[in-house]
Amino acid sequence: MFQYVFGIPFTLLKFLLLWFWGTLKRLIPYALRWKKSIANEIVLITGGGSGIGRQTALYFARAGATLVLWDVNPDGNAETARLVRDCGMKAYTYTCDVTKREEVYRVAQRVKEEVGTVFILVNNAGIVSGKQFLHLTDEEIIKTMDVNTMAHFWTLRAFLPDMVRSNQGHVVTISSLLGESAVGGLSDYCTSKFAVRGLHDAILREMSVLDSQVKCTVVCPFGVSTGMFDGVKLRHEFLLPFMAPEYVGRKIVQAVLTDTEVLYLPPYVQLLVIAKTILPTSAQLVLEDIIKLNEATKTFTGRRQDTPKKEN
Template sequence: MNFALETLQVLAMSIYYNLEALVKLFIPSRKKSVAGETILITGAGSGIGRLIALEFASMGVTLVLWDISQDGNKETVRLVKEKGAARVHSYICDCSNKAEVYSVADQVKREVGDVTILINNAGIVTGRKFMDAPDSLIEKSMEVNSNAHFWTYKAFLPAMVASNHGHLVSIASSAGLMGVNGLADYCASKFAAVGFAESVALELLATKKNGVKTTIVCPFFINTGMFDGAITKWPIIMPILEPDYVAKKIIRAIQTDQVYLYMPRILYLVLALKNILPTKIGLLLGDYLGAFNFMDAFKGHGKKD
């Protein structure tokens, strides 16, 4: 194919895809059924992980719940069974430990079968300035928030590829799209998670495995306690998100094969402006939105060395 012809084809398809996106703004995408799927959720013992499990509980799925906390996982099991989940399996797993991830993954494959929807949700935050954060906490942030995604994909993606069926979900963060004062290690780990998920998605497309879907979730602060004390200057523009709302949006994104989910929606505009405006204007807008002070009063679940 020559340059002119291929360029015309790209222009024509660009117009088509823009029209398609416009139509989807007014006509909701059809939701796919997840009945019969085996869904593994890391960090299922609390927060968004638990709420996602609760949303799936009545949909006829098999739930596989991973968490480092046995008590938290037990409580999630109890709650999802109350919501109607018939097939629930829970495992204690430290997702920062590669050997443990592989070992527990093998146990899941023996006892439950192949995972068809993988939701990498486990995450931690130190909430300290870079120079104040101990090396051990920086390493742990990277191990849990990004490296763990490598090991779970290695463990469960081959079966999805073999059957050309599955869904990979990365619960990242808006901090994986732009730097935030006071979140250097967290931003680094979430940037890594986003980049990794995007790259794997492209590998799947390049090898014609379009039956394996991907969703990257990038929310602003969520009111789960993880970012307790974090502030937003203008809540009407950048609100602290309510957990139930976030969980429902994630479920909908999975059911409609939405590739990117940013919350709140103003993040789509913020990211577009970040990439086209002069740096000084970007910094001016960042200051206006309070981005330099989000973490000034951060307490989280408690800072530990």
């Protein structure tokens, strides 16, 4: 039987109120939004040694958090830690290959023993091959899926149970606009980001069923100038410009502080997601051809060949 409030079924009233509040919240400037405190919270960032990972760490440090940095590059990790300490906050570095399940579990246990319980997990590490599907090797496909998708399973299994037991925490998933609208030349990357968005959305719903206070934020940027997509060329680039990692890092931390569930960067790219649900595929292809979106990786170089092409 339905419960009624003022003659309106409670479930319907709740749906309408949450719909109204969610829409209103998007229109409220960040400066006017309620922000939670993360002072002295332990934040773990995978791929913390450069790019988005580094800038996100710095903004978390400015918000008063303690940083735990994971990366396969110890030198980059050490530099991020130095910058965090320059902000007056603690930073701990661990060299960890997130594609190796047992290594993730082992290093996670060290973090719990040496630093404490992680209550904010930022799954950021990622790679891109930048090749057409017919030119990909089996090894490249597997590596992309291992770093961009499977690693999220291992870190979540390592840290999410502690958050659920404590009934607090925040999971941040760095996905991509290409996890909602695919492009040619990035088939393995798009697949990995579609998959990780699905994982994130499922976890969010499981937390809802548990009535857990663990929050979830998924970040969907179009392109970030970390070097990962060097060489990619679009016609009319002003329509979809690449963003500075400093801007992305700041927006990620703002999203966590305000418990924002979905963050599109730049914000207007959400219109492209909406357009995809409305327009027939043939019309989508015409629009994509205007900016040569599906040919953009023909000039892809990525980072220097002696440096891993990492998203972080």
